Structure formats: C-alpha cells, structure tokens
Amino acid sequence: MIAGGGSVVIAGGRLVDPSIGVDALRDVRIRDGIVVEVGEHIALEDGDIAIDASNAFVSPGFIDMHVHLREPGFPEKETIVTGTHAAVRGGFTAVACMPNTEPALDDPAVLRAVVAAAAERAKCRVYPIGAITRGRLGRELCDYHALQAAGAVAFSDDGSTVEDTALLVRAALAAAGEAPFISHCEDEGIKAGGVMNEGVTSRRLGLQGSPAIAEESIVARDCTIAIETRKRWHIAHITTAAGLDLVRAAKLQATHVTCEVTPHHLAFTDELVATLGSAAKVNPPLRTHADAAALRQGVRDGSIDACASDHAPHTDAEKSGDFEHAAVGFTGLEIAAGALAYAIEDLSLRRYVEVLSTAPARILNIPGGSLRVGSPGDAVVFADRPWRVDPQQFASKGRVTPFAGRTLPRRIIATIVGGIVAFCEDL
Numbered sequence: 001m002i003a004g005g006g007s008v009v010i011a012g013g014r015l016v017d018p019s020i021g022v023d024a025l026r027d028v029r030i031r032d033g034i035v036v037e038v039g040e041h042i043a044l045e046d047g048d049i050a051i052d053a054s055n056a057f058v059s060p061g062f063i064d065m066h067v068h069l070r071e072p073g074f075p076e077k078e079t080i081v082t083g084t085h086a087a088v089r090g091g092f093t094a095v096a097c098m099p100n101t102e103p104a105l106d107d108p109a110v111l112r113a114v115v116a117a118a119a120e121r122a123k124c125r126v127y128p129i130g131a132i133t134r135g136r137l138g139r140e141l142c143d144y145h146a147l148q149a150a151g152a153v154a155f156s157d158d159g160s161t162v163e164d165t166a167l168l169v170r171a172a173l174a175a176a177g178e179a180p181f182i183s184h185c186e187d188e189g190i191k192a193g194g195v196m197n198e199g200v201t202s203r204r205l206g207l208q209g210s211p212a213i214a215e216e217s218i219v220a221r222d223c224t225i226a227i228e229t230r231k232r233w234h235i236a237h238i239t240t241a242a243g244l245d246l247v248r249a250a251k252l253q254a255t256h257v258t259c260e261v262t263p264h265h266l267a268f269t270d271e272l273v274a275t276l277g278s279a280a281k282v283n284p285p286l287r288t289h290a291d292a293a294a295l296r297q298g299v300r301d302g303s304i305d306a307c308a309s310d311h312a313p314h315t316d317a318e319k320s321g322d323f324e325h326a327a328v329g330f331t332g333l334e335i336a337a338g339a340l341a342y343a344i345e346d347l348s349l350r351r352y353v354e355v356l357s358t359a360p361a362r363i364l365n366i367p368g369g370s371l372r373v374g375s376p377g378d379a380v381v382f383a384d385r386p387w388r389v390d391p392q393q394f395a396s397k398g399r400v401t402p403f404a405g406r407t408l409p410r411r412i413i414a415t416i417v418g419g420i421v422a423f424c425e426d427l
Contacts, residue, residue: 006031006045006046006047006048006049007029007030007031007036007045007047007048007419008029008030008031008048008049008051008377008416008419008420008421009027009028009029009030009042009044009049009050009051010027010028010030010051010053010058010379010381010414010416011027011042011044011050011051011052011053011054012025012027012052012053012054013025013026013027013053013054013056013057013058013381014026014053014056014057014058015028015038015057015058015059015371016057016058016059016349016350016352016353017059017060017353017370017371017372018350018353018354018358019060019358019369019370019371019372020370020371020372022038023349023350025040026038026039026040026058027039027040027041027042028042028058028371029042030377030379030416030419031377031419032419033377033418033419033420034374034375034376034377034419035372035373035374035375035376035377035379036373037373038371038372038373049421051381051414051416051421051424052426053381053413053414055383056381056382056383056413057381057382057383058371058379058380058381059353059356059357059371059379059380059382060353060357060358060361060368060369060370060371060375060378060379060380061091061092061093061094061124061357061368061378061379061380061415061416061417062090062091062092062093062336062337062356062357062380063092063093063094063095063096063356063357063360063361063364063366063368063369064087064090064092064094064095064096064308064309064311064333064336065096065154065234065260065306065308065360065363065364066096066098066158066182066236066237066260066262066308066309066311067083067095067096067097067098067308067309067311067332067333068097068098068100068310068311068312068313068329069083069084069095069101069126070083070101070313071083071101071114071117072101072102072103072110072113072114073101073102073103074101074102076315076397077313077314077315077318077397077398078313078397078398079397080114080117080118080121080122080126081121081122081123082396082397083095083097083311083313083333083396084118084121084122084126085123085395085396086311086331086334086394086395086396087123087124087333088123088124088417088422088423089333089334089395089412089415089423090309090333090334090335090336090337090412091337091356091380091382091412091415092124092333092336092380092415093124093125093368093378093379093380093415093416093417093422094124094125094126094127094366094368094378095124095125095126095127095311096126096127096128096129096153096360096364096366097114097126097127097128097129098129098156098158098159099128099129099130099131099136099156099157099158100136100157100158100160103135104131104134104135104136105128105129105130105131105147105152106130106131106133106134106135106136106142106147107147108143108146108147108149108150109150111128111130111147111150111151111152112150112151114128114151115128115150115151123417123422123423124415124417124422125366125367125368125378125417125418127151127153127364127366128151128152128153129152129153129154129155129156129158129182130142130144130147130148130150130152130154130155130156131147131155131156131157132155132156132157132162132168132171132181133157133162133167133171136157136159136160138157138160138161138162138163138164138167139164139167141167141170141171141174142155144171144174144175144178144179145178148178148179152179153364153365153366154179154180154181154182154234154364155171155175155178155179155180155181155182156181156183156184156236157184158182158184158236159184159283161183161184161185161186161187161188161218162183163187163188163189165221165225168222168225169225169228169229172225172226172229172231172233173229173231175231176229176230176231179232179364179365180231180232180233180234180256180258181222181226181231181232181233181234182234182236183218183222183233183234183235183236184236184237185218185219185222185235185236185238185243185284186210186214186218186283186284187213187214187215187217187218188214190210190211190213190214190217191210191211191214192208192210193208194208194209194210194211194214194285195207195208195209195210195281195285195323195324196208196209196210196270196273196281196285196286196323197210197212197270197285197286197287197288198210198211198212199270199288201270201271201273201274202270202273204274205273205274205323207273207323207324208324210284210285212239212240212242212243212291215238215239215240215243215284216240216242216243216246219235219238219243219246219247220246222235223235223247223249223250223254223257224250226250226254226256226257227250227253227254227257230254230256231256232256233256233258234257234258234259234260234305234363235247235257235258235259235260236259236260236308236310237260237261237265237308237310238259238260238261238265238295238304239261239265239284239285239286239287239291239295240287240291240294241290241291241293241294241295244259244294244295244298244303244304247259247303247304248303258305258306258359258363259303259304259305259306260304260305260306260307260308261295261298261299261306261307261308262307262308262309262310262332263307263309263332263335263336263339263340263342263343263403264282264286264310264330264332264339264402264403265284265286265287265291265292265295266292266295266296266299266307266340266343266344267292267339267342267343268280268286268292268402269286269287269288269289269291269292270285270286270287270288272286272402273286273323276402277323277326278319278320278321278323278326278327278400279319279330279400279401279402279404280402281319281323281326281327281328281329282310282312282328282329282330283328283329296343296344299344299347299351299355300344300346300347300348300351302351304355305355305359305363306355306359306360306363307340307355307356308336308360309332309333309336310329310332311331311332311333311336311398312328312330312331312332313329313330313331313396313397313398313400314327314329314330314398314400316399316400319400330398330400330401330402331391331394331396331398331399331400331401332401333396334394334395334396335389335401335403335408336356337356337380337382337410337412338387338389338408338409338410338411338412339403339408340352340355340356341384341408341409342403342406342408342409342410345409357369357380358370376418377416377417377418377419378417378418379415379416380412380414380415380416381412381413381414381415382411382412382413383410383411383413384409384410385410385411386407386408386409386411387407387411388405388406388407388408389401389403389404389406389407389408390404390405391404411425412425413425413426414426
C-alpha cells in the first residue's frame with residue numbers, strides 16, 4: 001500500500017455518493033484516515049498524494065458483505081492476504097467473511113484470531129461473520145453476544161441452511177439484540193442432491209436438478225421468522241423471481257428484512273452449464289432467463305438491497321473433472337463491480353453505488369458507505385473503460401469464473417483504504 005506524509009486528494013472526478021445526495025464534480029481530501037474536505041477544487045499541499053480522477057467516478061469504497069477468505073483451514077484456496085489483495089483490485093475497501101472455515105467461526109477465540117490476522121496482514125478492512133450454530137451443524141446455538149463482542153458483524157451458517165425451524169426460532173430470539181442473521185436458503189431435502197437448476201438444460205444434460213422451490217420454501221420460512229421475532233434478517237444470494245416476490249411481501253411488513261444478489265445470477269442462466277461446465281457450478285444454481293430478468297428489475301427498483309460477489313475460490317483441481325463432483329462456487333472479488341455493470345447496463349450510478357457500498361454498510365452497521373466529512377477515508381475511483389477478464393492476472397488464488405474472457409464495461413482505477421492507496425492502476 002502507498003502511504004504519504006500528507007493527504008490523499010482525489011481530484012477532478014464525478015463524485016457519486018447517495019449517502020449525502022451528491023452527484024457532481026467534486027474533489028475529496030483524506031487525511032489521517034478520515035475524509036476532511038469535499039469541494040469543487042481542493043489545492044494540493046506539500047506531501048499530498050494526488051489521484052487524477054478526470055473522466056472517472058468517485059464513490060465511497062465498495063463493501064462486499066459475502067466473501068469466503070478460506071482462512072483458517074484452506075490456505076490452498078485463499079488467504080486473508082490474497083483475498084483482500086483481490087478485494088482492493090476490485091474496488092472493495094471492506095469485506096465480510098463467511099464462517100465456513102476450519103474451524104468454523106463459532107468461537108470467540110477463532111474470531112479474535114481472524115480479526116488479529118486481518119489487522120496485521122489484510123489490505124482492506126475485514127469483518128468476520130459468526131456462525132449461527134456450533135460447527136454450522138444446525139444442532140447447538142452459538143453464544144451470539146460473545147461472538148459479536150469478538151468482532152462478528154452478522155451471523156450465518158452460509159453454505160448450509162439451518163434446517164431445524166424450531167432451533168432457528170430459538171436462535172433468532174436469543175440473538176434478538178445482536179447483529180443480523182444471514183440466510184443461506186436451500187432445503188436439502190427438496191434439493192435432493194441437485195447439482196444445477198432443475199429445468200430443460202438439466203434434463204438435456206442428464207444432471208440432477210435442484211428446483212426453485214428448494215430455495216423459495218426457505219426464503220418464505222425465514223422471512224416469516226424474521227417478521228414474527230423482529231430479528232434483523234438478510235437473505236443471501238437470492239436467485240428466483242418468486243423468492244424475490246416473497247422478500248418484497250416481507251418488506252411490506254418488516255423493514256428489517258433485506259436481501260442481496262450476485263452478479264453471476266444477474267448475468268447468466270442455467271444454460272451456461274452446457275458450455276462452461278463446472279465453471280458455472282454454484283449454489284444456489286444459475287436459474288432461468290425469467291428469474292435473471294426479475295432480479296435485474298429488483299436491483300433497479302430497490303427491492304434488492306445489495307450486490308455481493310459470493311467470492312468462493314477453489315483450486316483449479318477442485319474445479320476440474322466431471323460436473324457432478326466439481327467444487328461449488330468460483331472467484332469473484334476482482335470482477336464483481338465490472339460484472340454488475342455488465343449485467344445491468346442501464347443501472348443508474350446512484351443505484352450502482354448504493355448496492356455496492358451504501359446498503360452493505362447500513363445492513364451490517366459498519367463504518368463506510370459514505371464520503372461525508374468525518375467518515376472513514378475509504379474511497380474508490382472507477383471508470384467506464386472496457387476490459388477483458390483474464391483470470392491468470394487475478395491476485396486471488398481462485399482462477400475460475402464464468403466471466404473469464406468476457407469484456408466488462410467498467411473497471412477500477414484506484415482504491416483507498418483509510419487514506420492509504422491500496423490499489424492504483426497507474427502506480
């Protein structure tokens with residue numbers, strides 16, 4: 001990272017910051033890790049680092065509320081160093097890491113170790129997400145107060161659904177005053193070992209399909225629990241039109257229900273499995289054209305609150321071989337911002353920044369998501385400059401993405417974390 005003796009001044013860019021209602025040419029000065037000045041023309045001082053944002057956009061740093069850093073337990077897939085290096089290359093100044101590690105993030109001591117490792121080695125802010133149940137096994141509740149005191153900003157058994165409804169209700173009541181729950185919504189019984197979306201393509205390929213109702217039944221259940229218990233609740237990586245309608249209905253009764261979508265579920269359908277094979281294998285699976293269109297509309301109209309990468313790197317060996325046995329998920333941090341612009345070409349810049357920055361900060365109740373004076377000095381500079389995705393250039397250890405070889409319309413120019421230039425393509 002690049003640190004100067006003075007300030008960082010981002011000059012000449014179009015500042016888009018929904019948190020303060022600004023969409024105009026503005027300079028931003030960050031000093032001692034804090035935004036200290038926003039104005040039409042900020043004069044440089046001795047020792048300042050200047051970032052030229054001419055013909056580019058400036059916004060609060062992006063926050064990815066759904067990543068897998070694989071540490072502890074799986075350093076061959078990713079580490080805090082490689083994962084956060086990938087994050088800043090993708091414009092993210094903060095990430096929230098899921099607890100499906102080894103051991104799981106179900107113990108305060110494990111969380112404190114992650115927080116300490118991130119403080120020492122990470123290139124951006126790292127916020128751990130604690131488990132809902134011990135070992136993510138769905139049997140025994142965690143100590144939510146202790147986990148939050150150790151640094152947890154949310155709770156999830158992501159990668160697995162808490163199948164026991166009675167236990168989940170008890171968990172929601174036990175964690176009533178704590179950070180939000182994040183649901184992974186797949187009923188394993190209905191899914192019945194499905195490896196892709198159930199439909200015309202799965203039948204043509206002879207692969208076991210997972211029906212949409214496997215996801216929607218859990219979305220309905222968890223929204224109901226959220227309403228009844230008044231627990232703050234977030235639905236992760238929603239993929240179906242009917243599931244989104246369930247969230248919309250829940251939002252009419254409970255403003256504390258939110259949801260996210262991934263760029264790959266916005267951009268692609270299950271037909272991609274026929275051409276890319278395991279590079280298109282993900283949970284929940286890629287769905288239909290109608291589902292993807294409904295999700296894109298949900299981002300435009302605000303029904304979907306946030307966009308997250310679900311960055312889930314694996315080794316090349318794990319993603320190779322036959323589709324049924326290949327690992328689930330793929331890398332995403334370095335392409336997420338460009339992929340969102342690829343998936344929804346007409347998305348307004350205001351909504352673009354909201355779903356990548358403002359909303360994740362609000363949902364997780366963490367610093368960032370704003371360049372208001374006095375806010376953390378976390379910013380991103382990006383531009384509408386097409387670029388081709390080459391996974392061999394990734395900082396992440398994961399090299400597999402369904403966006404490989406595609407041209408994305410928007411790219412990251414610079415990422416500033418706490419007033420330090422963590423990434424700049426010109427430096």
